[in-house]
Amino acid sequence: MDSNTLVAGKGIKRLKNAGINVIVGVLEKECREHHKKFFTVQDKKRPYIILKWAETRDGFIAPLAKKDQRPVWISNQYSQQLVHKLRSKEHAILVGTNTVIFDNPKLNVRSWSGENPVRIVLDKNLRIEKNLSVFDESVKTIFITEKKEPYFKSSLDLIFETIDYSKNIGVQICEILYKHQIQSVIIEGGLQTLQTFINENLWDEALVFTGETEFNEGIKAPVLNGIIKEMINIKTDVLKIYTND
Ligand SMILES: NC(=O)c1ccc[n+]([C@@H]2O[C@H](COP(=O)([O-])OP(=O)(O)OC[C@H]3O[C@@H](n4cnc5c(N)ncnc54)[C@H](OP(=O)(O)O)[C@@H]3O)[C@@H](O)[C@H]2O)c1
Structure with missing residues (x-):
C-alpha cells in the first residue's frame, strides 16, 4: 500500500x-x-536518508594524516551544535568503518537535549576494536558485517546484521534498517560510505557544511548532483541543503 x-x-x-x-x-x-519521513518509509520501504558532511573551502573532508584518534573539526561550534540538534530529530545515525577507527566518534546528542539516535556502523570484517565508543552500549548499535559468526553475540544494545559487501550495499542496508523499523537515518561519513549511498541514489537530503579552513590535500569530499534548496550562513560556515527530487 x-x-x-x-x-x-x-x-x-x-x-x-x-x-x-x-x-x-x-x-x-x-x-x-x-510527513516526508513517514511517506518515504511507506512508499519506498526504506528510511528517509539524510547525508551530512563538513568540507574545507578547498573541498576536503579530512587531512591525509592525523595524529590523534578523534575528528579534525572543519565546521565551527555553532554548526557542530546544530548537527547535534539534527541528530536528535533522526531515528538513526550511520558511519563507515574508517570513520570509527580514525575518529572514535560517540555519535550522540551531547550539545542538545533529546534522544540519542540508534547507531549503525559498517564493519565488514569486524576490524573495529572493542574499546572504541561504538561498543560502549550507551545506545542501541547495529553493526553491518559480512562475518557470519561475529565475535560478540547480539544483545539488546549490540546487534550484528550480515550483508553481502560485494553488491548493492546501500539497498541491503536499507532492508535491514526497514526491518528494524528505522524511520530516518543521518549518514555522517566518511567518503566511501557517503559515496556508496550517492552512487546507489539512496538519499533524500544532503547537508553540506563548508568551513573556512583549507587543507590543500586530504580526503576529497563526496561528489553529489543535487538541487540546492537552501543556503544558510552559520557565522563563518555555510550550510548548503540539497534535495534529491
Ligand atoms: N568531514 C566530515 O564530515 C567527515 C565525516 C566523517 C568522516 N570523516 C573522515 O573521513 C575519513 C574516513 O573516510 P573513508 O572514506 O576512508 O572511510 P569510511 O567511509 O568511514 O569507511 C570506509 C570503510 O567502510 C567500509 N565500507 C564503506 N562503504 C563500503 C562499500 N561501499 N564497500 C565496501 N566497504 C565499504 C570499508 O571497510 P573495510 O575496509 O573494512 O572493508 C571501508 O574501508 C576519516 O579521516 C574521517 O575523519 C570526515
Missing part, C-alpha cells in the same frame, strides 16, 4: 459516510513536506 492509498483509503470514506464534510488536497505540498 502506498501513501496515496493510505490517505485516500477507508478513513475518508468512513468520515463521508458518517455525514462529515471532508475536503482533501488542502496544503498538499506542505503536508507532504511535513
